[in-house]
Amino acid sequence: MLKEKIREIARSLQDKAVATRRHLHAHPELSFEETQTAAFVASKLDALGISYTRMANTGLVALLEGTKGPSGQVIALRADMDALPITELNDVPYKSQNPGVMHACGHDVHTTSLLGVAEILLQLRHTFAGTVKLIFQPGEETIPGGASMMIAEGVLRNPAPARILGQHVMPELPVGKIGMRPGRYMASADEIYIEVYGKGGHGAMPHTTIDPVIIASHMILAFQQIVSRNADPTMPSVLSIGKVIADGAHNVIPDKVIIDGTFRTLDETWRFDAHERIRRMAKSIAESMGGSCKVDIRVGYPVLINHEELTAEVRALTEEYMGAENVVTLPVWMAAEDFASYSQVSDACFYRLGVGNAERGITSGLHTATFDADEQSLEIGAGLMAWLALRSLGAS
Template identity: 40%
Template structure:
């Protein structure tokens, strides 16, 4: 367990520069225990909806630091509050679930976990998206703020969120009254490891940072028969092929080129034998965008196109394709409140130095962090990227042009000591500055 007390700052420091130096020293002192926590989390990953032991460990760490801790919120979510006088409420969120990946990094501390997934298949489990880094930075930040309460006033709200990888955790925690049962934040902060940025650096993108993501199934129906008599059938394989090609024109011909849109057909399954024309083909798609209006346009166009293609082949309306959007897995785009993003960037620059902070470009990946800024309370929220690539490996990749292992890769292995140290410093400095503002009325 993390030690509950570290030597507090002996003086109330007059300048941010002095604070930056002291914070660096304090985080360096805590780093051995943080590295041990990281290795434990890395070697014991748990899948979405199964984060039992992970949640217990995080709850225990926060209790040791003096937080009021509530478990089992929205599944295996943990909410911890530290009240420290009058002032704003700052929420810091970390995600906790791992991925069904067999780790192939070759590291001595690699995960060897094998479990049964929801379909009863045995799978490997790995923190291939950096959630172990997120959780360790989260605890390190909680430690710094708990042990140096003379540096801030307000309420610190730490939220350990499950089921991010399936787009369900934030929804579940909000549904259970995260902002009504516990506290309404004035600011919401998060970080995410980057597999394309060197450790020691941070990147932030004001405005849209991550995308709307929708999983869509299309069931294409037809009239099956013998491959020798195609004129007696309506071939769903041919219809599915037409739909795949037609879907590409939604982005290229129906949506403004100034509005980002991606439609990916990730899976196509149909038929059973060479000479049999089947009755059905199943397509699985991912839709990505930033603008909610573009998302609606993508879905409406798919529904229109699929029905039109089926009708053109002579199918009756009752055999029109079925377009099913997995709303429970849909993730809205993450919009970094510009004013908050600028403030956070300024805080991190003061802590790490200008050369260690870069502007991030928006990406089309999804993250359910964005939901915390889309409630009726309209709370300012910002997530920033935390470089995770070992600096020498990053420089070598830049020189050779060889791609680095990406997030969700079985070979993704962050430079965890430097990444954690940077994450704790960046998040703590950001929170300390936000505590200097007046709370919202």
């Protein structure tokens, strides 16, 4: 059976996959700086005899065609390659060797899994007709995101995939479990940068100043009304302020206050309406109190939408490969992911790969200095994605 053959090949590649993942983990690179990572991936593709092209500077796209007769069917599979500006605290042999940079989001697992998929498909190319597009993407962690750049450069053309699949590690899920959610799954994420201007002076003489600290305080409180009194209560929205700098002193009112925050939602129309409300509210509050402000809202990733019918199909196939008891339905998550850019222009399914193992102490969350993954997930990640690709192309 195809399923058993895939499992057999994935098992045989496990030691190789662990070595690959540990190399990547030990040599992380930040977004759009993945030159050595891309070179490493290219060397692996070269060894397999798979041709590729460069995109978005450090990205790679490879095509792998089946030999079971002619077919115009195309499916795309995506893995991201970049790491985060975090100093790793794990005491492991494969600890990051690049100070201040760490694969704290599991992109080393994603890249390793997709390389494993390539090797499985090569061994089974006689079982399918059609084309699998392998996307090794840079810059997932930094807007505008590598996905949007690769889309602009034509990654979803020539040939155009009918669907695109992506997977992401999830430490909250035990290894051996897969998580899915149809429809709206992850939020848009936009960055808010506001500078509030007043007139500084002595803290004992506030009547001679235009206090930007007070103005900023009113803004921060008022912004909460945008969600609580303007957003549809059934539509998740988050407006959080995470950074405020009023660089005065205990007795000095500053000239300027800086406010940084984020706005997230699951509706693209409301998203941009909220942007305008933030701008208008900030300006009106500042001016009404005698000050002024500059508002910069940097548009980030859009809402990630898992195509309903495709996700139902992927779930059924995943249950067939993993067992129905190992596939769970996920809640909406207000974090963001630039795979969302693909989901805005193509039928897409983004699912979660369990990598946690409480018995081994592998429980740390994403984007933490102690994040790690149970490496058994490499065999599962490669095998499952290969199975989904092959079945999507009619292999049996």
